[in-house]
Amino acid sequence: MADTQKISREQLLHVAHLARLELREDEIERLEGQLNDILQAVSKVSELDLSDVPPTSHPLEVVNVWADDEPRPCLPVEEALANAPEREGDFFKVPPGGAA
């Protein structure tokens, strides 16, 4: 059995930051228990010794598909900006600053 150690509150907040989620206090409390249950359940995969087994990332045997790097028309600016929460001229507008 591999690592089924409990995820700490500190780790949980670190993961939430990596995922850019500002969790509320009640969510943190609820998620702590749920994540530990889920991680405990999925850790089952480590029961198997699969050192000689290759990974599968895609279910079909497919070859890479290359396209020529040629410019072609894409979405007009107005359509690209049609769903923008906020815009300025031809740009998406966001609040300033913050090391994101």
Added chain:
Amino acid sequence: MIDTLRLSAEEARRLLEAREVSGAELYAAYRTAIDARDPELHCYLHVCEDPGGDGLPIALKDVIGTKGIPTTAGSKILEGYVPVYDSTVVERLKVQGLRILGKTNTDEFAMGSSTENSAYGPSHNPWDPSRVPGGSGGGSAAAVSAGLAPWALGSDTGGSIKQPAALCGNVGLRPTYGTVSRYGIVAFASSLDQVGPVARTVRDCALLYSLIAGRDECDTTTVELPQPVELPQAQDLKGLRIGVPRELNEAEGIEPGVAAAVQAAVAKLEGLGAEVGECSLPLSVEYGMACYYLITPAEASSNLARYDGVRYGYRADADERLEMYERTRDEGFGDEPKRRIMVGTYALSAGYYDAYYAQAQKVRTVIKREHDALFETFDALVSPTSPTVAFPLGARTADPIAMYLSDLLTIPSCMAGLPGLNVPCGLSEGLPVGLQLVGPQFAENMLFRIGHALEQAIGFDPVPERLR
């Protein structure tokens, strides 16, 4: 008078071609049914106005991008989002003259097995509105069963077409991975997501599949079908070998009434001339759930990174950018996407990647090999689709793992990229039981053949008893 509860898509198409009804009359008949029954069932998140034309109406799960028609994926973070282009499947339907009735309810980002994770409230099962229609594509399945659409498209990652079809008593196909374009579809877990048809008969299901399948330049994971789709004809099943995997048929949690209905259907398969034999998928079922609930959250955490409040969708008020991202995502996503984003981000993070994600990908190889080995002996595999009939609303919402177990029997074949067809096979406690047929990759025609023969032999009435 058009009886939308009884009319098959095939018959509707014949009526249109013979000019016995007009496209407008047909569309209006479904709109009338929606007005009458959808307030109770909540299958639709958005209902369209008749776009005109002479083709059949169709409903689309709300993860399918539609130009000019809101597409929310059941999430608050996409509230008000109106795509500026059509997904490839919608383009193909429009070329055939099909007309969109509306967008159907789904668990948020297709994450769930009951539609209870929809930010817009759950759908209800037409057989018993106090019960769930299954999920994530419960809106599409319930709409077809209740006569609110002749057929519909769903999407399936680990059972989201087959399981709701089972719980609502209709036919649903999860196609072979790569046969239907994902271009323009809201992504959940890209190595598993597949769009597929939901219909009232196997022939309708095959017909709809033929309209959407095939290679798409815009989705490089798609392939051309090795042979064209064939509408199944009445024929016996002589020469076919059908395997009954022990672990999928005897799993803990399968209700006795479900097991009995499936066993009776298996006896019918033998009566139709098929050779039936027991077989085993020991590791696929035991490790499938764990594998699925690592790989899909990992892919989801990456796919859902795009929802940042910058280009489309919901944005929370904030004075500073990082705060805006984090608050937008906290307020915009519901509990289930957040749980999966957290699990996925954790499983992909430094120090845990090898033990979780990389190991799960190896388990996926094991699952694929186990299925490949069975298809050297058998043409198709049979089992229940869902361990239970439709469960009451609220029964599994407090316990994420209990909800995850709803897909125990559909997940293994999805991990292997295999096609699966749900065919209704009877009732238990007055609710539909679904039978799952799984074949090798690209064996859709054979699944249609078996499903059609079984459907004819069983004579299941797909109209919910309370609506007859």
